[in-house]
Amino acid sequence: MHRLSWHNLPLASKLTLAITLLVVLAVTSVTLLAIQREQSDFRDDMEDEAVLLLNILAFTSSDAIYNLNIDRLQDIMEELGRSEKVIVAGRFYDNEGRIIADGIRKATTFQFDPDPFGKQLVNSDGITFHWKEDQLLAGKAVVIQNQIFGAVSIGLPTAPLVAKTETMRQQGLAIAAIIIIVGAILALLISRSITVPLSQVATASQRIAHGDFTQRISVQGNDEIAALANAFNQMSLSLQENEVLKQANHFKSELISIAAHDLKNPLTTVIGFADLLRDSVGSPTEQKEMIAHILDSTRRMLNIVKRLLQNAALENGHVTLNRAPIDAAVLVETIKERRELQALRKSQQLVFEITQNVVVDIDEDRMLESFDNLVENAIKYSPSGATINVSLKCSEGTARFEVRDEGQGLSRDDMGKIFGKFQRLSSVPTDGESSTGLGLSIAKQLVETHGGKVFAESDGKGRGSVFVIELPLVKNESSYRN
Amino acid sequence: MNRTRRILVSTLIIAFVISGCGLNSATPTAAPPPTAAPTAATKARNTVIVLGEISDEPSKKIERLQPLTDYVGKRLDKVGITSAQIKIAPNLETMSRWLKSGEVDIYFDSPYPAMLVNAQSDALPILRRWRRGEAEYYAVIFARNDSGVNTLNDLKGKTIGLQDAGSTSGYLLPLSLLVKGGLKAVELKSAEISAPADHVGYVFTNDDDNTIQWVISKKVAAGAVDIRSYSKISADGRSKMIVLGESEKVPRQVVMVRPNIDKATQEMIYSLFTEMEKSSEGQIALKAFDETTRFDALPVGTLERMKELYTLVMNR
Structure with missing residues (x-):
């Protein structure tokens, strides 16, 4: 189990946490600054209010302060006390700072010693503010024509400021919480928009590493991630193209190898017998046999070359089909005539079950090659004395050409590559016949070019096999060629 | 502070300044008593007794005197008085005139102004008023x-x-x-x-x-x-x-009655006031009237001593 640490976290989590943290920091800072600013504004407002009140109070009470008219000053304090929601404290001071009327005590208590704040006021110019927990204490000297009469101070309750600050704090926190939640969701979405394509790139890269060059990433938008996806897709395409080139190169190598191998023996035969004929070796009968060997080898080489060319044409898409409706039974009858002798040579029995009027739209020559390839393979790979069943049937709009042998069967591995080019299977021709390794591949491409399909079935090694070609039937059979 | 609150506060302050709390407000003139003071003629007919004081704060004085006035008004029916009223004079001269004309029947003050009113109106000092437990x-x-x-x-x-x-x-x-x-x-x-x-x-x-x-x-x-x-x-x-x-x-205070008050009424007032402290209703009225403790006989020679001192001061 991984220890939980920053390095072990997924990139999406890191990005989400980082962006969320930034949002939290930003929102918290902005909220605190806003609250601080509002609080400062409110404090300024309170001080403005205090200045206003003090100026009025100083003006109206200046004579009473000068005359130390306690009764009058107490009356003023009493009036101020009635508006205690606005003013919670009020004091008048004599010219040495003694309290001469006190709105808090609301009774005359004679003070002999100057009050520290009162003393500060009578010795100060302008307004003096003292911010206390529960009130703003503000005061000023009462000065008439440069003569200090005394001073006045008031206390404004800070409860509204506290309440407003608390309200602002709660509202700010609520808004901040909402913004943070939204920010976190956005952070998650943003991080996913980055990490999901990266994960796709990683997954696709792994698949490419395993040889699957068809991997592509869907490209959305026009940002850096999209650029990365595009670059990846281009890389993947290049790799795929390289792979194709590689395969082509491999094919060429195989081709050369096949040509070198499969053409070597017949050429050797041709050269050998040709040398003997040039030197007039052997009797005329023997020379005729030599010529027959030369012709046979030459046909084999021709056959190899034709198939290579045919495969190359199919690979390059240069095959032009000359299609026409035709009864497939004709093709099967042709094969029957062509391959009966070959089967007979291996003491094999070819059993044909041919349904007539199986009209398909095909290139007769090319499809004949395909049908014939299946029968030829059955003969090649079946042992001597085996029975090979060849049938042509109709089923649900499909012509089904089936070749069933009692040969060596197909392993699971064989089934996966039987229609590939130059594939070496577990089975080999039973009488040393040659094989280009291209027959089934060509047959498959031709059938599929015709819109049909070809497949093989086998119950396993040693249990024989079935090769099937299915082609779509022509619905209107009136114009087919018999 | 929002603008509305500021205006409210300013208005509040200015309002109380205009209302007379400022130093420059004039000395209050005598406000009319809550009930119209009867003239001597109507008072006699209506059998109303009037209690009076001098003050520049008539409302405050009336508030304090009202319980005593109510107490007195209900207890002089034997002399034909069925109710009592209050009258506050702004100065000695006015009070002297009211006592002389019979508009005020009973007057309360400290010895010196009592002596002055006596000199101007011939009002009769009959009682001493104790305040806060002090006779003098x-x-x-x-x-x-x-x-x-x-x-x-x-x-x-x-x-x-x-x-x-x-x-x-x-x-x-x-x-x-x-x-x-x-x-x-x-x-x-x-x-x-x-x-x-x-x-x-x-x-x-x-x-x-x-x-x-x-x-x-x-x-x-x-x-x-x-x-x-x-x-x-x-x-x-x-x-x-x-x-x-x-x-x-x-003496702490002196109670005087108007000149020419009939003997029976004067005696009835004397009796009523000196007995007041003995009843709970009377004690409530006394307490409300500036913490009066009781009424008793005015020491002989009180006003005469005031006159001596006055003469001493005037002739300094």
Whole structure:
């Protein structure tokens, strides 16, 4: 189990946490600054209010302060006390700072010693503010024509400021919480928009590493991630193209190898017998046999070359089909005539079950090659004395050409590559016949070019096999060629 | 502060300034009593008795006097009186005129103004009014003990604060004390005016509390107030004061009735007032009336002594 640490976290989590943290920091800072600013504004407002009140109070009470008219000053304090929601404290001071009327005590208590704040006021110019927990204490000297009469101070309750600050704090926190939640969701979405394509790139890269060059990433938008996806897709395409080139190169190598191998023996035969004929070796009968060997080898080489060319044409898409409706039974009858002798040579029995009027739209020559390839393979790979069943049937709009042998069967591995080019299977021709390794591949491409399909079935090694070609039937059979 | 609140506050302050709380507000004239005061003729017919006081705060006085008025109004039916009313006069002259004309039947005041009203109206002093448990009181002349004034004689060339010219303890008693001490006193219009070197100057502070504050704030060298007001200064404060002199004691207050009041009514009033402290209703009325304790017989010679002191002061 991984220890939980920053390095072990997924990139999406890191990005989400980082962006969320930034949002939290930003929102918290902005909220605190806003609250601080509002609080400062409110404090300024309170001080403005205090200045206003003090100026009025100083003006109206200046004579009473000068005359130390306690009764009058107490009356003023009493009036101020009635508006205690606005003013919670009020004091008048004599010219040495003694309290001469006190709105808090609301009774005359004679003070002999100057009050520290009162003393500060009578010795100060302008307004003096003292911010206390529960009130703003503000005061000023009462000065008439440069003569200090005394001073006045008031206390404004800070409860509204506290309440407003608390309200602002709660509202700010609520808004901040909402913004943070939204920010976190956005952070998650943003991080996913980055990490999901990266994960796709990683997954696709792994698949490419395993040889699957068809991997592509869907490209959305026009940002850096999209650029990365595009670059990846281009890389993947290049790799795929390289792979194709590689395969082509491999094919060429195989081709050369096949040509070198499969053409070597017949050429050797041709050269050998040709040398003997040039030197007039052997009797005329023997020379005729030599010529027959030369012709046979030459046909084999021709056959190899034709198939290579045919495969190359199919690979390059240069095959032009000359299609026409035709009864497939004709093709099967042709094969029957062509391959009966070959089967007979291996003491094999070819059993044909041919349904007539199986009209398909095909290139007769090319499809004949395909049908014939299946029968030829059955003969090649079946042992001597085996029975090979060849049938042509109709089923649900499909012509089904089936070749069933009692040969060596197909392993699971064989089934996966039987229609590939130059594939070496577990089975080999039973009488040393040659094989280009291209027959089934060509047959498959031709059938599929015709819109049909070809497949093989086998119950396993040693249990024989079935090769099937299915082609779509022509619905209107009136114009087919018999 | 929002604009609305600021305007509200400003309006509040300005409102109370305009309403008369400012220093420059004029001395209140006598506000009309809550119920119209009857003339002498109608009063006789309507059998209403009227209680009167002098004050520049009529509403406050009426509030305090109303329980006593109600008490009296319900208990003089034996002399044909079925109700009582209050009348507040702005000054001595008005009260004297009302007593003389019969518009006011009973008048309450301290001995000195009572003597003056008696001189102007022939109203009759019949009772002594106790306040806060005191039958008598006296004036003290005091100064800060750091003022350099230690005796009455040290007041020469200095100024003393007195309440006003109609006050017993804040004018007559301390002034008589100075005169008896061989000092010459002269009224000054302002505390800023220096007293002649051989005289004691005096200025009016309009209130005993003001007098005390003026001394504390060194606006005047000394002040004179009644002993109860002086006692309001804390013990610590008093330790920083020096008492320069104490006056003789005089009755706390005097109750007078209008001249020509019939004998039966006068006796009935005397009886009613002196018995008041014995009933719970009476005690409530007494308490409401500026913490009156009781009424009893006025010591003989009270007004005569006031006249002697007045003469002493006037002839200084």
